[in-house]
Amino acid sequence: MTLNSAAYEPLALAERLVACPSVTPATGAVFDCLEAMLAPLGFSIDRFLSGEAPDGPVENLLAVRENGPGSHFAFAGHLDVVPPGDGWASGPFQPEVRGDLLYGRGAVDMKGSIACFVAAVARRLDVPGTISLIITGDEEGPAVHGTLALMERMAAKGVKPDLCLVGEPTSVNRLGDMMKIGRRGSVNMWITVEGAQGHVAYPHLADNPIPRLVRILSAIEAVELDKGTDWFQPSNIEITDIGVGNPATNVIPAKASARISIRFNDRHSGASLVERMSAIVEAEGGMLEAKISGEPFLTPPGAFSGLIRDAIHAATGIEPELSTTGGTSDARFLSRLCPVVEFGLCNATMHKLDEAVAVADLATLTEIYAEILMRVAQTSSATGS
Secondary structure: OOOOHHHHOHHHHHHHHHOOOOEOOOOOHHHHHHHHHHHHHOOEEEEEEEOOOOOOOEEEEEEEEEEOOOOEEEEEEEOOEOOOOOOOOOOOOOOEEEOOEEEOOOOOOOHHHHHHHHHHHHHOOOOOEEEEEEEEOOOOOOOOOOHHHHHHHHHHHOOOOOEEEEOOOOEOOOOOOEEEOEEOEEEEEEEEEEOEOEEOOOHHHOEOOHHHHHHHHHHHHOOOOOOOOOOOOOOEEEEEEEEOOOOOOOEEOOEEEEEEEEEEOOOOOHHHHHHHHHHHHHHOOOEEEEEEEEOOEEOOOOHHHHHHHHHHHHHHOOOOEEEOOOOOOOHHHHOOOOOEEEOOOEOOOOOOOOOEEEHHHHHHHHHHHHHHHHHHHHHHHHHOO
16 A cells, blocks of 8 residues: 555644544544544544534544454544634644644644654554544533443444553643553532521521531531542542522522532442442532533553553653653543553643644654554464464
């Protein structure tokens, strides 16, 4: 296969992706762009829309390239981006290289990473086995119609990777200084305490819900979920909102509410935390509703994380820290399929004005991803899988 090598340089690919506006939920042109990159590399491409307004429709893309026997390595990511906001030095969807940096929304999170993976595949077309890209337009939003829908599509088509790398920007100070082998789970809860409205001068004729809400929050605040584990920091409960909506100074309100958010490690499940918090709330006559955004996952250090660590060290000379810190990612879903590790660009400017990636980092990340592809194939060949 003959390729225009200049067209598959990571900077050129990243510029093309950034130039496509794709505020979440993303559809259309940015997927056209990625498909045009992948088709000449021999990928079969399945694009589909999922969901309806207000959280959709979302476009998703599953690309699979088979090259004889061997393991199935998947790269996962998202083409949607957060709204750019005002105040950029240049257009957020007009990629511009200034000095050593490429500026544009998504340059780091995570169109740059996707560009590097495409560039890496272009350099390793001879690698045996199966390579796939699992790409959604719904990671920065509710994440309801994205990777979960892709996983359903994959199951229906019999597509199941052996290993998966999510290209989230995990590096902190230098490319290669951190990779993620797990993430904590996340659950949000809404607490409502009903009372009876009345005049403050006649409290015996009313039922003030605020003291009960205060007692609930005080009890929740006193809970220590755990002290952390070997790989996870302690789980934490944060009160994120309190509301009464009472404009009058002489009225006891009829209702008080609050919201809490819990990030939790693998000592807990979302359901167990909902049950525990519900008991506290219901003891004071309150009601609780919850939404579990994701369960914790851990890919224990082993052959896969070691392979990625060695590829990073070979390209950068850095020994990456194995971490489970930070927020959630779509790896929380993909971990149900196979071992998952996250590794990508430096995250200092993600979601910020003038988001930018070092041009040199795009080249180095491409080298790392290409090395990972080769090492996965070599490991598969050695084990006969």
